[in-house]
Amino acid sequence: MSNTFQVDLRGIVDLLSHHLYASPRVYIRELLQNSVDAITAAGTDHAGRVEIITGEMLRISDNGIGLTEAQVHELLATIGRSSKRDELGFARHEFLGQFGIGLLSCFMVADEIRVHTRHEGAPAVLWTGYSDGRYEVAPGAEREPGTTVTLLPRRGAEHFLTGTTVTELATLYGSLLPVEVTVDGRPVTGRGLPWEFPPQARATYAEKTLGFRPFDVIELNVPAAGLTGAAFVLPTPVNPASRGGHRVYLKRMLLAESVEGLLPEWAFFARCVVDSSELRPTASRESLYDDGQLAETRDAIADQIRGWLVRLSATDPRRLGEFLRIHHLGVKALALHDDEMLRLVEQWYPMRTNMGEITLAEFRERFGVLRYAATDDEFRQLAAVAAAQDVGLINGGYVYDADLIERLAGTDPEIRAERLDPTDLTTRFLPLDAETELSLRPFLSVAQRRLDRLGCEVVVRAFDPVTVPALYLISRAAAFRDEFTASRDQADDLWGGVLDALSQTVPTDRPQLVLNHRNPLVRRVAALADTELAGLAVESLYGQALMLGHHPIRPSDAALLTTSLLGLLDRAVPGEAS
Numbered sequence: 001m002s003n004t005f006q007v008d009l010r011g012i013v014d015l016l017s018h019h020l021y022a023s024p025r026v027y028i029r030e031l032l033q034n035s036v037d038a039i040t041a042a043g044t045d046h047a048g049r050v051e052i053i054t055g056e057m058l059r060i061s062d063n064g065i066g067l068t069e070a071q072v073h074e075l076l077a078t079i080g081r082s083s084k085r086d087e088l089g090f091a092r093h094e095f096l097g098q099f100g101i102g103l104l105s106c107f108m109v110a111d112e113i114r115v116h117t118r119h120e121g122a123p124a125v126l127w128t129g130y131s132d133g134r135y136e137v138a139p140g141a142e143r144e145p146g147t148t149v150t151l152l153p154r155r156g157a158e159h160f161l162t163g164t165t166v167t168e169l170a171t172l173y174g175s176l177l178p179v180e181v182t183v184d185g186r187p188v189t190g191r192g193l194p195w196e197f198p199p200q201a202r203a204t205y206a207e208k209t210l211g212f213r214p215f216d217v218i219e220l221n222v223p224a225a226g227l228t229g230a231a232f233v234l235p236t237p238v239n240p241a242s243r244g245g246h247r248v249y250l251k252r253m254l255l256a257e258s259v260e261g262l263l264p265e266w267a268f269f270a271r272c273v274v275d276s277s278e279l280r281p282t283a284s285r286e287s288l289y290d291d292g293q294l295a296e297t298r299d300a301i302a303d304q305i306r307g308w309l310v311r312l313s314a315t316d317p318r319r320l321g322e323f324l325r326i327h328h329l330g331v332k333a334l335a336l337h338d339d340e341m342l343r344l345v346e347q348w349y350p351m352r353t354n355m356g357e358i359t360l361a362e363f364r365e366r367f368g369v370l371r372y373a374a375t376d377d378e379f380r381q382l383a384a385v386a387a388a389q390d391v392g393l394i395n396g397g398y399v400y401d402a403d404l405i406e407r408l409a410g411t412d413p414e415i416r417a418e419r420l421d422p423t424d425l426t427t428r429f430l431p432l433d434a435e436t437e438l439s440l441r442p443f444l445s446v447a448q449r450r451l452d453r454l455g456c457e458v459v460v461r462a463f464d465p466v467t468v469p470a471l472y473l474i475s476r477a478a479a480f481r482d483e484f485t486a487s488r489d490q491a492d493d494l495w496g497g498v499l500d501a502l503s504q505t506v507p508t509d510r511p512q513l514v515l516n517h518r519n520p521l522v523r524r525v526a527a528l529a530d531t532e533l534a535g536l537a538v539e540s541l542y543g544q545a546l547m548l549g550h551h552p553i554r555p556s557d558a559a560l561l562t563t564s565l566l567g568l569l570d571r572a573v574p575g576e577a578s
């Protein structure tokens with residue numbers, strides 16, 4: 001024995017309103033969609049018209065194809081049955097609807113739905129559906145071919161059917177539709193496609209609907225997806241991680257104002273407004289169906305945005321510079337895996353160097369090798385000294401910069417990159433002649449004794465600039481050891497033992513205080529016969545070098561600084577010691 005499924009309409013409507021549609025407001029979209037589809041079905045030489053009248057009840061009339069009585073029974077009363085699919089069940093291309101559930105959404109705001117309809121050459125029919133699942137079919141009053149749907153508001157949902165709300169919703173969803181739509185006599189369509197507006201009007205449109213005046217507008221055209229539209233470039237930086245959605249229309253009907261997945265992540269600086277005749281909606285019609293076609297469309301749009309950037313570099317570099325200043329993070333993120341973008345960054349993005357802000361291309365021309373410091377701290381330590389020796393140095397400490405430099409060198413054998421370690425610079429420090437070296441021995445041993453307990457080695461070299469008396473150089477290995485010692489000091493006995501055992505394996509090159517023999521003050525200090533005063537001076541130079549390089553001041557450093565400062569003051573201020 002075979003039976004037929006029974007459907008509990010209340011249950012289905014509840015499912016739709018709570019789990020499928022984001023808001024009951026979509027009922028207007030579903031009604032508009034049915035009217036437009038009926039007009040499409042009536043044929044192309046047919047000037048379509050959709051009229052919405054609000055009041056006690058809501059009425060929407062179209063001059064579309066209408067339904068015969070047999071179709072009314074078949075289509076309106078069967079959930080999931082649609083006239084918009086072909087024999088194989090595929091959505092027919094020319095229609096907006098496809099699922100056969102749209103009309104049900106009206107039960108979210110109405111208790112009763114009346115469909116008064118007539119198909120050319122057939123008598124008019126009146127179908128009445130109730131939210132409890134009953135429906136009636138009766139002969140309808142004489143009328144022109146077409147359909148009028150009337151909604152009787154459900155208690156508590158009246159506000160969804162007022163003139164103001166309906167005008168707002170019809171404008172939101174339907175303003176780009178290719179048929180004339182009016183609400184209470186006022187047209188909501190007919191203003192054309194915003195991305196075809198002249199530039200000024202386009203900017204005003206963006207300001208009103210997207211909330212910003214665009215930096216530029218990129219026209220989009222992807223024939224394979226029947227897609228046209230525009231990408232509006234944001235005029236201010238945005239967090240690359242914030243997902244900005246796009247305004248997507250499908251066959252001129254708004255899908256949603258914040259659709260994700262239309263652009264690749266790197267293009268976070270653009271907001272699109274597009275219409276597509278091929279991309280598919282999910283059943284809720286609130287997002288795009290994520291399939292191969294969406295992926296291909298995304299790639300095609302990405303190409304067009306990339307093309308805009310490349311074009312800008314060729315025709316208007318100044319403007320490209322402006323763009324990069326605003327959105328450098330996104331462009332750099334993109335350059336990490338896109339060669340064209342990498343070239344763009346190399347040619348046009350000014351990086352911070354010790355010779356000012358210059359592009360990597362210029363830097364290479366001047367200095368050959370892309371020499372960079374990997375962190376901001378290392379850069380600060382080295383920048384002035386390197387500059388005085390005419391060594392160009394890039395600050396690779398900004399997000400992505402060091403990675404980009406490395407990648408550039410990895411993709412082009414012509415390009416060399418070199419990470420500069422603070423201790424590498426000592427090779428640029430000239431040793432002193434043997435005689436001077438010898439004469440400085442006693443001073444050096446005094447100085448070394450004062451700094452021994454801080455784990456610092458003192459050397460004297462000649463380097464530029466003469467104005468810098470001393471530099472504190474810390475190699476990567478030493479930096480690691482410093483952190484290691486700090487955690488050893490804080491650890492309890494058990495962990496202390498473990499860390500001690502480990503420390504055997506930690507390399508032992510020590511940080512260095514490099515005194516500059518070209519600096520007059522250093523020469524005078526080195527020549528002092530008073531070893532106590534020389535010691536105090538070395539300690540002060542040590543403190544000053546720490547601060548110059550923005551090194552952390554440990555408690556032992558702070559204690560040393562205090563005693564040396566007080567010691568020097570004591571020497572400097574005249575009067576008898578008490």
Ligand SMILES: Nc1ncnc2c1ncn2[C@@H]1O[C@H](COP(=O)(O)OP(=O)(O)OP(=O)(O)O)[C@@H](O)[C@H]1O
Pocket residue numbers: 030033034035038062064065066067075076081082083084096097098099100101102103104146147
């Ligand atoms: N205004 C109308 N004029 C003519 N036929 C209509 C009209 N409204 C609805 N219909 C008929 O009723 C059927 C069911 O409509 P319904 O809105 O439930 O689903 P659909 O439009 O086919 O698909 P979807 O769920 O994607 O909207 C339609 O396929 C269509 O044949």
